[in-house]
Amino acid sequence: MFKKIGAVVLSTSLVLSGLSIGTVDAKPDAVDRKGKGNKKVENVIFMVPDGFSADYASNYRVYKGEDAVWDDHLKGMFTTHSANSDITDSAAAGTAMSTGEKTNNGVIGMDTEGNELETILEASQENGKATGLVATSTITHATPASFASHVEDRNNETEIARQMLENEVDVILGGGKNNFLPIDQGGNQEKLNLIEQAEEQGYELVETRSQLLDNKQIALKKGEKLLGLFADDALAPELHRAETEEPSLAEMTESAIDVLEEDKDGFFLVVEGSQIDWAGHANDAAWAMSDVAAFEKAVEEAIDFAKKDGKTQVIVAADHDTGGMTTGSNGSMDLNADLLTDVTATGDYMATQLNEDRSNVSEVLKTHTGFELTEEEINEIQQADNAPLAINTIVSDRASIGWTSTNHTGADIPVYAYGPQTHKFVGFHDNTDLPKIIAEAMKLK
Numbered sequence: 001m002f003k004k005i006g007a008v009v010l011s012t013s014l015v016l017s018g019l020s021i022g023t024v025d026a027k028p029d030a031v032d033r034k035g036k037g038n039k040k041v042e043n044v045i046f047m048v049p050d051g052f053s054a055d056y057a058s059n060y061r062v063y064k065g066e067d068a069v070w071d072d073h074l075k076g077m078f079t080t081h082s083a084n085s086d087i088t089d090s091a092a093a094g095t096a097m098s099t100g101e102k103t104n105n106g107v108i109g110m111d112t113e114g115n116e117l118e119t120i121l122e123a124s125q126e127n128g129k130a131t132g133l134v135a136t137s138t139i140t141h142a143t144p145a146s147f148a149s150h151v152e153d154r155n156n157e158t159e160i161a162r163q164m165l166e167n168e169v170d171v172i173l174g175g176g177k178n179n180f181l182p183i184d185q186g187g188n189q190e191k192l193n194l195i196e197q198a199e200e201q202g203y204e205l206v207e208t209r210s211q212l213l214d215n216k217q218i219a220l221k222k223g224e225k226l227l228g229l230f231a232d233d234a235l236a237p238e239l240h241r242a243e244t245e246e247p248s249l250a251e252m253t254e255s256a257i258d259v260l261e262e263d264k265d266g267f268f269l270v271v272e273g274s275q276i277d278w279a280g281h282a283n284d285a286a287w288a289m290s291d292v293a294a295f296e297k298a299v300e301e302a303i304d305f306a307k308k309d310g311k312t313q314v315i316v317a318a319d320h321d322t323g324g325m326t327t328g329s330n331g332s333m334d335l336n337a338d339l340l341t342d343v344t345a346t347g348d349y350m351a352t353q354l355n356e357d358r359s360n361v362s363e364v365l366k367t368h369t370g371f372e373l374t375e376e377e378i379n380e381i382q383q384a385d386n387a388p389l390a391i392n393t394i395v396s397d398r399a400s401i402g403w404t405s406t407n408h409t410g411a412d413i414p415v416y417a418y419g420p421q422t423h424k425f426v427g428f429h430d431n432t433d434l435p436k437i438i439a440e441a442m443k444l445k
Contacts, residue, residue: 039420041441042266043312044124045257045302048097048143049295050090051277051322053411056292058327059401062337063289069300070316070416075425077412078433080320083112087410088431090277091154093319094146096431100439108142108160109150120435121147121268122167123444130170130220130263132256136235136249136291137274138176140164143319147270158189165198170225171259171269173252177207177229186232195229203227209247218259226259228252237275237287237346238294249273250297257305266311266442271298279346280322283389283403285396286343286369288325306419313419313441317434321411324404329397336400342370347392358382365391371398 049056060068082092083102095103095110099117103110110116121131133144140149140157149163161179164172180194181187195205203225206212211228218224230246241248247255253271260267273295279287299316306312328335345368353364361381362373373381377394384390389406396403415434417425421441425434 039311040443041311041313041420041438043261043268043306043309044438044442045253045269045271045306045312045314046097046438047271047273047295047299047302047314047316048094049273049276049292049316049318050143051280051288051320051408052273052292052295052318052413053321053325053409054414055321055325055327055411056276056280056288057414059285059325059335059337059399060289060292060296062327062335063340064293064296065338068296069303070296073316073416073418073422074414075417075422076415076427076429078317078415078429078431079412080431081410087408088320089154089408090142090319091146093431094143097317097319097434098147100432100435102432106154107152108145108154110152114152116150119147120439120444121169121270123439124266124268124442125167127442127444128263128265130260130265130267132171132260132267132269133164133169133173134171134249134252134256134270135174135272135274136238136294137174137272137278138179138234139172139174139229140176140179141174141234141272141274143272143274144174144270158192161189161194162192165194165201165203168201168225170220170263170267171256172203173212173226173228173230173247173256174274175229175231175234178232180229195227198225198227201225205229208245209251210245212247212255213251215255216258218262220259220262226255228255234274237279238290239287239344239346240349241294248297249294250301253298253301257301261305261309268442271302273298276318277322280325280403281406282347282392283323283396283406284347284392285325285337285399285401286340287346288323289337289340290343303418311420313417313422313438315422315425315434315438316416317431318413319431321409321413323406324409324411326402326404329400329402332400334400336398339399340395343395344368347388347395350391351387354381354387358387365394369395369398371395 082088084104089105098119140160145160149160178187202223
């Protein structure tokens with residue numbers, strides 16, 4: 001059994017916060033000047049647009065045609081490197097953002113010596129608060145896992161699932177049903193049926209959008225909890241979600257808040273827009289922007305609740321940049337991300353619609369993008385070794401969006417925040433500072 005040392009990490013960090021967080025005395029923002037500057041934070045909604053960075057924000061503003069809901073709440077920037085790499089993965093970044101401690105890429109909730117680190121979600125539980133996790137990936141994926149589990153390898157999602165239930169997270173919503181079922185039922189667990197176990201622990205299981213929206217009677221006081229597993233693996237990309245029975249990220253966020261707000265001691269909720277990152281890996285600009293749009297709707301739900309509640313802090317902070325997206329490309333002085341609003345499918349999907357000799361490239365792209373391709377563009381897709389990437393490159397070029405990588409980058413990341421004490425996020429930070437600022441605001445013991 002590993003030694004859990006995270007309580008020391010978080011509490012010590014608070015003592016040292018005057019040294020490591022140089023902006024805690026900054027002037028409050030417009031929200032805080034209404035008398036909320038030093039008000040205790042009872043609830044935190046930590047929203048993670050995985051893979052998002054300043055260039056995503058810039059392109060999204062063009063895509064949408066107006067400011068995003070978070071633009072008025074920009075507070076600062078932060079660095080993201082892991083303990084063993086200039087460029088982090090989601091496991092190390094998630095661990096830094098949940099524990100205040102750097103670790104190696106691939107590691108979840110543990111330090112570089114193999115010691116378990118207490119997460120801010122676990123610290124919230126110890127202070128009597130309800131907790132929740134929401135994601136559009138498998139719920140056992142690296143970012144949500146980093147707040148409620150401790151494993152040496154992020155790919156050990158069956159163990160992560162077991163630990164999430166062991167930690168009794170009150171609301172768990174996302175994909176990944178197979179990680180809760182045994183092999184003999186088509187799942188990935190060797191023997192355990194974690195869904196049966198969850199139901200014995202008081203979880204109500206929902207598996208479709210309608211079941212989630214109809215389920216309004218979870219009583220936390222009676223020990224009831226909510227487990228929503230809406231797909232065997234990850235949920236569908238936002239561009240294709242309407243073709244399924246899966247809920248939107250905004251609907252999952254609203255449902256989670258509805259359950260968690262019953263706890264009079266407050267709550268800590270993590271919401272991840274997981275597939276912004278996957279779109280970045282694929283250099284798929286339309287997928288990226290559509291999933292950012294879905295994430296924004298979830299942020300709107302969170303801020304609407306925070307405005308009514310007055311004691312809730314909403315933080316929007318990605319774990320890292322993915323793809324090195326640029327705002328402008330190929331020497332153009334125009335920004336055309338708004339063209340992506342007409343794209344109705346991911347590049348991966350469009351590639352599956354090509355016939356064997358790819359003679360229908362023009363028709364497929366016309367159907368799903370509205371673009372009239374040139375002969376050169378048609379030839380590029382027909383001859384490409386990687387048809388999805390070729391499609392995505394052409395779509396991105398039309399939108400004046402460039403890409404520098406199909407992996408993560410080391411770009412600094414913006415942090416946005418709304419609610420009491422959010423002036424403490426003003427300035428330049430490291431990702432390990434974020435949970436320290438939150439823990440201080442929540443007065444976690």
